[in-house]
Amino acid sequence: MERSNAVGVSFFGKGSISLLPEELKKRGVKRGLIITDSFLYKSGAADKVGERLLEAEAEYAIYYLVQPNPTVMIVNECLHAAKTLQVDFLVAVGGGSAIDTAKAVSIVLENGGRVEEYEGVNKSKRKGIPIVAVNTTAGTGSEVTAFYIVTDPERYSKMCMVDSNCMVSIAVNDIDFMMTMPPKLTAATGMDAMTHAIEAVLSKKAVPITDKDAMWAITAIKDYLPRAYQNGSDEEAREMMAYAEYTAGMAFSNSGLGMVHAMAHALGGMLNLPHGVCNAVLLPYVMEFNGSFPEMAERFKKVAQALGIPSYRCMQGEDLVHACTRFIRDLSHSLSLPESLKELGTGMLDYETLAETAMRDVCMKDNFFMPAKSQVVEVYRRAFEHKS
Numbered sequence: 001m002e003r004s005n006a007v008g009v010s011f012f013g014k015g016s017i018s019l020l021p022e023e024l025k026k027r028g029v030k031r032g033l034i035i036t037d038s039f040l041y042k043s044g045a046a047d048k049v050g051e052r053l054l055e056a057e058a059e060y061a062i063y064y065l066v067q068p069n070p071t072v073m074i075v076n077e078c079l080h081a082a083k084t085l086q087v088d089f090l091v092a093v094g095g096g097s098a099i100d101t102a103k104a105v106s107i108v109l110e111n112g113g114r115v116e117e118y119e120g121v122n123k124s125k126r127k128g129i130p131i132v133a134v135n136t137t138a139g140t141g142s143e144v145t146a147f148y149i150v151t152d153p154e155r156y157s158k159m160c161m162v163d164s165n166c167m168v169s170i171a172v173n174d175i176d177f178m179m180t181m182p183p184k185l186t187a188a189t190g191m192d193a194m195t196h197a198i199e200a201v202l203s204k205k206a207v208p209i210t211d212k213d214a215m216w217a218i219t220a221i222k223d224y225l226p227r228a229y230q231n232g233s234d235e236e237a238r239e240m241m242a243y244a245e246y247t248a249g250m251a252f253s254n255s256g257l258g259m260v261h262a263m264a265h266a267l268g269g270m271l272n273l274p275h276g277v278c279n280a281v282l283l284p285y286v287m288e289f290n291g292s293f294p295e296m297a298e299r300f301k302k303v304a305q306a307l308g309i310p311s312y313r314c315m316q317g318e319d320l321v322h323a324c325t326r327f328i329r330d331l332s333h334s335l336s337l338p339e340s341l342k343e344l345g346t347g348m349l350d351y352e353t354l355a356e357t358a359m360r361d362v363c364m365k366d367n368f369f370m371p372a373k374s375q376v377v378e379v380y381r382r383a384f385e386h387k388s
């Protein structure tokens with residue numbers, strides 16, 4: 001199936017990688033750089049995509065050293081390769097880490113300077129060189145959003161870039177590239193997608209069209225993520241998760257995110273932890289904070305409706321919020337994800353520094369209420385000590 005949008009083209013469904021050569025030919029690209037990690041390189045996934053590039057009469061090289069939470073150094077290495085090879089398009093094969101690296105390289109190649117200069121909102125002037133994203137996880141939605149994240153180890157922080165010039169030109173969500181995702185990665189990336197969808201509903205920029213996408217994604221994720229986790233060969237569950245993470249991406253690319261992502265970026269940047277796991281742990285604690293404001297009641301009703309919580313219409317206040325967070329905690333538990341930050345083996349956390357970093361994160365400004373630093377500290381403390 002093919003879906004066209006203002007950004008580019010997205011291919012969905014098993015075997016949809018076969019649609020790529022024709023699309024590349026139409027665009028006339030000739031020299032590509034595949035950006036991937038060593039696991040996907042060794043598994044042959046990168047070469048499978050390479051064969052499609054050859055069918056399109058495009059030559060290619062492979063950079064296979066992308067790591068989770070890609071750093072400035074990885075972006076610079078990749079940029080050097082892209083410049084040296086004089087490529088005219090990039091092909092990310094992977095999840096958010098590969099796609100975000102490609103976005104960063106694309107922007108700096110076309111706009112010059114250093115990647116650090118693009119932290120924030122719409123800092124580039126020119127559209128980056130074309131990106132193909134062959135998605136191998138069901139979580140980040142990076143193939144459909146204007147967001148990318150690069151870790152700056154010198155500052156122990158993640159830089160969040162929101163830039164309409166970084167959008168992917170061709171997205172491929174073919175489950176043949178997702179079937180071998182191990183259960184742990186399925187769980188973490190799936191809960192990242194759930195966090196995108198819930199934060200989209202709770203964001204202060206939420207509008208009916210983002211609610212519609214986000215609520216559909218919440219329902220699909222709660223139905224299909226446990227199945228994909230329990231049985232990685234369940235094609236229907238993989239397929240539905242691919243649609244759900246994409247739809248959650250469309251929602252949050254327009255509504256923005258919120259306090260969960262701001263706090264998860266600070267935590268992941270300081271301790272190099274998996275993004276989806278940070279979100280999964282923090283999500284119910286931040287929901288409790290946001291749900292303490294009476295103005296959020298209608299938004300929590302939408303979350304409860306999408307989660308399929310019985311009698312949500314009759315619930316009010318704390319009961320409503322508790323029903324939602326209970327559901328999320330039970331879901332995380334069924335996916336063997338930790339309930340507290342302490343379980344991540346972080347040792348004692350520097351709550352003050354984490355809160356300062358989270359307050360500066362671009363995602364924080366879309367949280368319905370801007371918290372005080374002391375409130376962010378308190379949420380970290382609760383999440384560490386598992387107090388709800």
Ligand SMILES: [Fe+2]
Nearest residue numbers: 140192196275
């Ligand atoms: Fe995320």
